[in-house]
Structures are given as C-alpha cells and as structure tokens.
Amino acid sequence: MPPIAWEVAGMTAALADGGFDVIAYASRGVAPSDAPSAHCTVADLGDDLTSLIDALSLDRPPALVGYSLGSFTIEHLLSTSPHRFAAGVLIAGPGPTTALLHSVVNCEAALIDRLGTLPAEVMTMQTLLTALPPTALATADPLVDQWATMSAYQSAQWTSSDGEVAQARASHAWLRDEERMDRLQHIDVPVLAVAFEFDPLLGPTQAQSAVDQIPGAELCVIPEAGHGGVMTHAQHVVPRVVEFLDKHHS
Numbered sequence: 001m002p003p004i005a006w007e008v009a010g011m012t013a014a015l016a017d018g019g020f021d022v023i024a025y026a027s028r029g030v031a032p033s034d035a036p037s038a039h040c041t042v043a044d045l046g047d048d049l050t051s052l053i054d055a056l057s058l059d060r061p062p063a064l065v066g067y068s069l070g071s072f073t074i075e076h077l078l079s080t081s082p083h084r085f086a087a088g089v090l091i092a093g094p095g096p097t098t099a100l101l102h103s104v105v106n107c108e109a110a111l112i113d114r115l116g117t118l119p120a121e122v123m124t125m126q127t128l129l130t131a132l133p134p135t136a137l138a139t140a141d142p143l144v145d146q147w148a149t150m151s152a153y154q155s156a157q158w159t160s161s162d163g164e165v166a167q168a169r170a171s172h173a174w175l176r177d178e179e180r181m182d183r184l185q186h187i188d189v190p191v192l193a194v195a196f197e198f199d200p201l202l203g204p205t206q207a208q209s210a211v212d213q214i215p216g217a218e219l220c221v222i223p224e225a226g227h228g229g230v231m232t233h234a235q236h237v238v239p240r241v242v243e244f245l246d247k248h249h250s
Contacts, residue, residue: 002030002157009234011065011241018242019250023062025052027070029163031156038162042174045073050084063087063249065241067230068202069167072174078191079183087190087248089241092227094184094193095206097175104130104201105172117161118168124151131228133198143232184213190248191217194237196229218244 003024006012015022026033027045053062063086066074071093078088097105104126111118128147129137136143158164174180191214195207204221211217220240225233 002026005231009231010238011230011234014238014242015245018246020245023052023056025049027073027167029159029167031159031163033159035159035163035166038165038169040166040170042069042072042076042170045069045170046076046080049073049077050081053084061086063089063245065089065091065245066093067091068093068227069171069174072171075180075184075187076174078187078189080186082186082188085189087192087245088187089192089194089244090207090210091194091230091237091241092196092199092202094210095195095202096181096209098206101175101201105175108168109172112165112168116165118164120152120155123154124148127151127154127228130199130201131226132232133224133226135224136226147228181210181213184210185215187214187217190244192220192241192244193217194220194222194230194240196225196227196233197221197223198225199227199229201227 003012003026006024012022012024028040028048029035049064061084064074064077066072066089068091071090074088075090075094078085108118111122128144128151132141132144132147135141155164191211193207193211193214195202195204197204204219207219207221211219222229222233222236225236230237
C-alpha cells in the first residue's frame with residue numbers, strides 16, 4: 001500500500017500522535033520508488049526494507065506494520081530475522097491459500113503470461129469484488145461508485161507496468177509457497193493479525209490458522225469489512241494498531 005494510502009486511512013498521523021517515530025515508504029514498483037524489473041520476490045522486498053532500516057541507523061529495533069503484500073513482507077522478515085524487529089502487525093495478509101485465492105493468483109498469472117500486464121479494467125473489477133463488503137456490493141452503496149472512480153486511477157500508483165507485474169509475481173510466488181505457514185512458528189516477537197470479516201482473500205479463518213502457529217500472537221477481526229477494510233473501516237483498525245504498538249513498542 002503506498003504511503004499516501006496510510007495517510008488517508010489516518011494510520012500515519014495516529015501513530016505520530018501516539019508518540020511513535022513513523023517511517024512510511026514506497027516499496028519497489030510503487031511510485032516514486034524504482035521498478036528494477038518485472039520480476040521480484042517477497043524476499044527481495046524484505047531485503048529492500050532491511051536495507052532502508054540499516055541506512056537510517058535506527059537506535060532500536062523497529063516495529064513493522066504491513067497490509068496485504070506488505071503483510072507478506074513483514075511475515076517473511078519476522079520469521080527469518082526476528083531478532084531485528086520489536087513487533088509486527090499483519091493486516092489482511094496471514095493465513096493459508098484457499099481455493100478462491102489460488103484461482104485469483106492463477107488468473108492474474110495467466111493474464112501476465114499472455115498479455116505481459118494486468119489490464120486496469122480487470123484489476124478494478126477485482127478490487128471492487130474483494131475490497132468492499134458484500135452488503136455494499138449488493139445494495140449499490142455509493143461506496144462502490146467511489147471506489148470504482150478511485151480504482152480508475154489505480155495505475156498511477158505504479159512506477160511502471162513492470163512495477164505492478166513484479167509485485168504481482170512476488171505475491172503469486174508467496175501464496176504458492178507450501179512451506180510458508182510452517183515458518184510462522186519461528187516468529188518470537190509480539191504479533192497482531194488484523195482480519196476483515198468479509199475478506200474473501202485472506203479472512204478471519206485463515207488469519208486464525210496463522211495466529212495458531214505464531215507463539216503469543218493476537219487476532220483482531222474487524223466486523224462488516226472486506227479486504228479493503230484498512231481504508232473503509234479505518235476508524236476501527238487504526239486505534240487497535242496504535243493500542244497494540246503502545247503496549248509492545250512504547
């Protein structure tokens with residue numbers, strides 16, 4: 001999620017107001033960062049973040065907050081280098097890959113293989129169907145029109161088509177990794193998993209499976225929200241994240 005989205009959701013300001021030093025960055029492929037190629041992995045994204053942290057010479061291990069693919073990146077870092085981080089918040093990211101999610105991954109991968117890109121029209125449709133709660137979709141809620149308009153500008157967040165494709169490929173490889181759930185047991189820092197009740201991609205059931213694997217992890221389920229709940233239900237997400245970090249990283 002680009003830094004501007006965290007600002008719109010109010011997360012950046014809430015953490016700063018809570019006394020935290022906040023670092024929000026655009027991962028590779030997201031403007032204004034570079035898109036070195038149309039290929040990358042979650043491990044590459046993790047290396048980028050680690051390099052950024054090293055360059056900043058922080059005076060103590062940071063806590064990490066990530067959404068969706070950002071959550072995958074944090075999960076990777078916490079399971080491979082837990083000593084480098086103080087805590088983690090995984091939003092709409094942890095959990096096993098379901099049949100539906102496999103279908104989404106396979107569809108995106110097929111489009112990339114055949115077209116070399118992900119058509120904006122397809123991604124807008126996917127965003128609407130997954131990000132918003134079913135009640136909004138079924139009742140033609142004005143929220144749907146708002147998100148449709150916003151999604152029309154979705155391509156502007158990418159450095160280039162290669163950036164979007166690279167992030168998609170990173171996500172695909174991660175979700176196809178059959179060993180990633182087993183690695184969760186190596187995480188030994190405080191973790192909060194945030195799931196959205198009506199998220200068809202990585203919802204509460206999957207999040208609970210992940211939490212069961214992480215020693216001492218907590219699960220927060222946001223009612224009546226879809227995969228985009230970090231934006232649509234920010235008023236519930238943000239205070240819970242601040243509360244968790246205040247307890248474990250103050």
